[in-house]
Amino acid sequence: MFFADDVVFVGKWCESNIDTLTNVLDCFYRAFGLKINMSKSKIMGVHVDSSKVNQAASTLGCQILRTLFKYLGTKLGGTMHRDIAWQEVIDKVKERLSKWKMKSQSYGGRFTLLKSVLGSIPIFHMFIYKAPMRVLKELESVRRQFFNGHDPKSKKASWVKWSTVTSAKDQGGLDVASLYALNRALMLKWMWRFFANQDSLWTRVVKAIHREDGNIDIRANSHVTPDLGAMDNSEA
Template sequence: MFKRATELGIIRQLLPSRSIPPISLYVDDVTLFCHPQPDDIEVVKAILQLFGRASGLHVNFAKSTATLIGCEDDTVMPVIESLGCPIVDLPITYLGIPLTIRRPTTAQLLPLLDKVAARLPIWKAWLMNRAGRLELVKLVLSAIPLHQLLVLAPPKRILRMLKRIQRGFLWAGRAEAKGGHCHVNWRRVARPKSLGGLGVHDLERTGMALRTRWLWFSKTDERRAWAGLGLQFSAEEQAFFFASTYTSIGNGHNTKFWEDRWINGRSVCEIAPLLHACIPKRQRKSRTVVEGLHAHLWARDIHGVLGVHEIDQYLLLW
């Protein structure tokens, strides 16, 4: 990851693409990804030294770390030693977010719980009325997790523990509250005020809405540095996005023929679900409208044996 797209472009030009697993070189709040080859490492080191001479901000390699991603320690250890960086295993923390090749576990997200619990003013709670505690829940306890909810979906257990802390402080002024202290069901509390709630964030739904922003940006803003990287989203997040949006066709280059809702606000999956199941996943993800409509190329994407119902939906789609 780079702070500026220009830096990313320079690295891409200097480092040829290879099938070798990359390593992550972590420098303060900047992460560089490169292949564990002597030439690549030397180029990265030279660029960082050049940046230091130009800006006066020199990189301290002894305080930086290198993380291996999908490669053996024995084969790349001599290469990494030329940098002088200590090697740190995954997961690592970047801007307060745990980085790992798998979904973060409950144990890896426990520091988030500790951070929220540390902001509880226990000794002041009895001096605050319930309205004051409500504002603290909305502005502090609900705001701290938003940074991580932007990029990952925490396990259900973490969300339940965060909700328990918020509920306990609101009703009892401490980290936990028994059932008798809770005057209103928390799902009602988490509703907007216009719907009879208190306006506290429902963290699960808020997180889904925040992560859906990336789907929206990927469709509407190609200038983003991460555009085209193929971000991963859960089936629930994708279903929520497609149920909430539709596509107005322009030139058809950015609209997926099989996935997007571009046919009078409906998708092929909604119009012809059995036919949609006959399309290979790779074609569903890549075929654009302009490609599919050219010489009826979309019909060639259909594979497998078609029954009566599939043929009926094919004619309907045609």
């Protein structure tokens, strides 16, 4: 898998595959003159004996990747159904707000920032994980306080109801996306892709792990997409 200058190799754990990977990287270097910095690369074995992983890392001259880890800014391998796992996302939103000095912004300025930035900060996590309701409520509270120009501990009344802010324009609202709706919509998109792209690689992997129907009708323990069965939950 390729993303910009980032590459991920996935395969069955065996010595022949490790040798093949070494040869591929060597051929790439000889063909293009670009040498891979193995000291910045990492290898991970899923359900593989640690001694074998250590040996492979030593052979390749790379580091060992362990869970929990981040890829493209998103946490992987953790228990994202727990509130504490989202604390970093919440802190990041609050940190961004503190830099904007909301009291110096007009309603129009705060509205623009609300739509363009505050909803996008947690979007990568929400595209993969079903966010706990407490986390969604706290993030919405942060957004609401920012829009109304209130300090976090303020008890002042809001001039505009948050339900109005998140309502569609044709219903008299301001059309700011609800994080709950955004999270569920992004996850439902995976469901649509699952049925629309039956022959894609990721769909075949899901079927191999979670049965032919993708485990849609069963609420599984995992909270990672495609845990499509978890979409039955209709909390509001």
